[in-house]
Amino acid sequence: MARLPVYHRVLLDLQAGGQSTVSSEQLAELAGVNAAKVRKDLSHFGSYGTRGVGYEVDQLLADLRRELGLTHDWNCILVGAGNLGSALAKFAGFSERGFAVVAVVDVDRSKVGTHLGALTVSHDEEIGRLVADHGIAIGIIAVPPAAAQEVADRLVAAGVTSILNFAPTVLDVPDEVKVRDVDLAVELQILAFHEGRREPRRTG
Amino acid sequence: MARLPVYHRVLLDLQAGGQSTVSSEQLAELAGVNAAKVRKDLSHFGSYGTRGVGYEVDQLLADLRRELGLTHDWNCILVGAGNLGSALAKFAGFSERGFAVVAVVDVDRSKVGTHLGALTVSHDEEIGRLVADHGIAIGIIAVPPAAAQEVADRLVAAGVTSILNFAPTVLDVPDEVKVRDVDLAVELQILAFHEGRREPRRTG
DNA sequence: GGGGCTTTGTGAATCCGTGAACAAGGGCGG
DNA sequence: CCGCCCTTGTTCACGGATTCACAAAGCCCC
Ligand SMILES: NC(=O)c1ccc[n+]([C@@H]2O[C@H](COP(=O)([O-])OP(=O)(O)OC[C@H]3O[C@@H](n4cnc5c(N)ncnc54)[C@H](O)[C@@H]3O)[C@@H](O)[C@H]2O)c1
Ligand SMILES: NC(=O)c1ccc[n+]([C@@H]2O[C@H](COP(=O)([O-])OP(=O)(O)OC[C@H]3O[C@@H](n4cnc5c(N)ncnc54)[C@H](O)[C@@H]3O)[C@@H](O)[C@H]2O)c1
Numbered sequence: 001m002a003r004l005p006v007y008h009r010v011l012l013d014l015q016a017g018g019q020s021t022v023s024s025e026q027l028a029e030l031a032g033v034n035a036a037k038v039r040k041d042l043s044h045f046g047s048y049g050t051r052g053v054g055y056e057v058d059q060l061l062a063d064l065r066r067e068l069g070l071t072h073d074w075n076c077i078l079v080g081a082g083n084l085g086s087a088l089a090k091f092a093g094f095s096e097r098g099f100a101v102v103a104v105v106d107v108d109r110s111k112v113g114t115h116l117g118a119l120t121v122s123h124d125e126e127i128g129r130l131v132a133d134h135g136i137a138i139g140i141i142a143v144p145p146a147a148a149q150e151v152a153d154r155l156v157a158a159g160v161t162s163i164l165n166f167a168p169t170v171l172d173v174p175d176e177v178k179v180r181d182v183d184l185a186v187e188l189q190i191l192a193f194h195e196g197r198r199e200p201r202r203t204g
Numbered sequence: 205m206a207r208l209p210v211y212h213r214v215l216l217d218l219q220a221g222g223q224s225t226v227s228s229e230q231l232a233e234l235a236g237v238n239a240a241k242v243r244k245d246l247s248h249f250g251s252y253g254t255r256g257v258g259y260e261v262d263q264l265l266a267d268l269r270r271e272l273g274l275t276h277d278w279n280c281i282l283v284g285a286g287n288l289g290s291a292l293a294k295f296a297g298f299s300e301r302g303f304a305v306v307a308v309v310d311v312d313r314s315k316v317g318t319h320l321g322a323l324t325v326s327h328d329e330e331i332g333r334l335v336a337d338h339g340i341a342i343g344i345i346a347v348p349p350a351a352a353q354e355v356a357d358r359l360v361a362a363g364v365t366s367i368l369n370f371a372p373t374v375l376d377v378p379d380e381v382k383v384r385d386v387d388l389a390v391e392l393q394i395l396a397f398h399e400g401r402r403e404p405r406r407t408g
Numbered sequence: 409g410g411g412g413c414t415t416t417g418t419g420a421a422t423c424c425g426t427g428a429a430c431a432a433g434g435g436c437g438g
Numbered sequence: 439c440c441g442c443c444c445t446t447g448t449t450c451a452c453g454g455a456t457t458c459a460c461a462a463a464g465c466c467c468c
Contacts, residue, residue: 002390002394004393004397005387005389005390005393005394006374006387006390008393009372009387009389009390010374023444023445023446024445024446025445030374031374032374034426034427034428035427036426036427036428036429037425037426037427039445039446039447039448040425040426040427040447040448042446042447043446043447043448047446047447049445049446049447050433050434050435050445050446051432051433051434051435051444051445051446051447052433052434052435052436052443052444052445052446053434053435053444053445053446054444054445054446055446067397068393068396068397068400069396069397069399069400069401070393070396074392074396074399076392083290083291083294083295084291084295086287086291087287087288087290087291088388090287091287091288093372093389094388094389094392097389097392097393098393098396099389099392099396137399138392138395138396138399161399161402162395162396162398162399163395164388164391164392164395168213168297170210170214170234170235170236176402178395178398178399180391180394180395182386182388182391183209183210183213184292184298184368184386185209185213185297185298185301185303186206186209186210186213187368187384187386188278188280188298188301188303188342188368189208189209189212189272189274189301189302190206190209190384191342191366191367191368191382191384192272192273192274192278192302192303192342192366193208193209193271193272193273194366194382195273195278195341195342195365195366195382196272196273197273198365227414227415227416228415228416229415238456238457240417240418240456240457240458240459241455241456241457243415243416243417243418244417244418244455244456244457246416246417247416247417247418251416251417253415253416253417254415254416254463254464254465255414255415255416255417255462255463255464255465256413256414256415256416256463256464256465256466257414257415257416257464257465258414258415258416259416
């Protein structure tokens with residue numbers, strides 16, 4: 001389910017706000033979904049809500065963390081230290097959510113050795129060693145589309161089993177490797193699609 | 205349908221490669237979906253495939269462009285010139301797909317007047333004027349979560365009717381405004397979820 | 409010009425996610 | 439200790455998306 005992470009995020013906010021229990025209705029409101037859906041989702045992994053009261057925030061967070069595999073931090077490797085890669089590497093928000101970018105590589109030798117936040121860019125060929133040394137399971141691809149498949153092959157060869165792909169390319173990987181694509185142009189096109197249905201022909 | 209933009213992208217590649225016709229099977233392969241799905245999707249807006257041959261790439265691209273509202277470019281306004289905002293503003297790939305970031309604003313006065321690629325950062329308060337002047341329908345939010353709702357309100361007040369939101373927050377907007385959320389931590393958590401199911405407890 | 413091959417378009421069966429509605433259950437006040 | 443009220447957990451029905459499978463249909467070669 002793609003909604004569990006959203007619940008997790010909302011619950012973190014509630015916990016930070018000092019709230020100890022939450023009803024499915026409130027959680028639904030904050031997560032922008034239906035209340036029945038929330039209850040069904042939570043019951044799918046043995047929820048422990050109290051009828052008449054709701055769910056205990058701490059307990060629910062612990063369950064969600066377990067379910068999402070966030071009981072420990074996940075180390076990630078970032079490939080491509082360009083525009084997007086730099087922004088990702090410098091971003092602090094991932095660590096709060098259980099993820100740590102522990103390595104950045106680039107094929108461009110002029111970038112190797114430069115710093116991005118606390119990280120130092122390594123060379124492309126080090127992927128294998130870095131993945132092994134840090135026990136990395138997740139790779140992030142932020143290279144031009146033409147290089148994405150090659151990078152994916154190397155990540156898979158190095159032992160990475162999950163890939164977050166920002167390049168607008170469909171990657172060909174073994175079945176056991178999970179890929180999620182983030183194509184921002186696709187997101188914009190979906191918005192434009194609805195925009196076009198709104199009123200046939202308005203300005204840009 | 206969220207697949208239409210992917211077909212569009214694949215067809216652009218095929219066209220660039222000089223291919224004049226494409227079968228539903230090939231298109232499905234390249235887009236990573238089922239062939240029947242492709243045919244059904246395309247038939248939904250009056251497709252003109254030739255039995256025994258396939259679809260004409262140019263014709264299909266033109267139909268898709270019309271369907272996706274890409275007959276003209278869409279002007280976008282970017283709010284937040286931080287890590288992520290800078291990367292987005294400098295990124296050239298959007299224009300090839302029918303989108304143009306024509307304005308960047310930030311609340312931080314020290315950033316106003318600085319350049320990001322060909323763009324100059326304007327101040328927050330100019331949102332209304334910029335949206336009106338450029339006929340902007342799409343806003344992109346790249347500010348910290350705490351400021352996202354306020355920015356969304358301003359965009360809506362200015363007349364923006366579609367929002368691409370990078371902040372990890374559920375935005376409250378009028379029904380007629382379309383929002384798409386891109387939360388990278390959520391994407392990573394979904395990967396971690398599958399990773400956790402793979403083998404209960406392995407390293408990072 | 410006709411037959412065969414290839415590929416489309418679609419009908420039907422199926423599966424999955426969604427949402428409404430309701431009975432079971434627990435706290436809480438009397 | 440009892441009954442009321444609130445919220446959960448679950449059942450059910452439904453709509454939409456997905457996939458299979460096949461008949462119609464165009465092209466090409468003989
Ligand atoms: N920048 C954005 O805002 C943005 C937005 C949407 C999508 N994207 C996508 O993200 C990807 C990266 O975009 P960008 O703007 O950062 O591009 P960029 O050109 O700024 O950076 C790409 C980096 O990848 C490196 N690289 C190239 N081949 C490599 C290889 N084989 N191994 C390792 N590193 C390699 C290059 O040296 C460069 O540093 C692109 O596919 C782009 O389409 C970017
Ligand atoms: N950087 C990333 O790689 C990344 C990754 C995932 C998500 N995000 C999300 O994207 C958003 C931006 O991230 P970032 O790293 O660019 O942050 P950042 O702090 O680098 O930049 C935020 C910018 O927004 C500006 N800003 C703040 N309030 C504003 C307002 N009311 N109006 C206009 N501008 C305002 C700030 O001045 C700053 O320049 C955050 O919500 C973050 O969670 C970023």
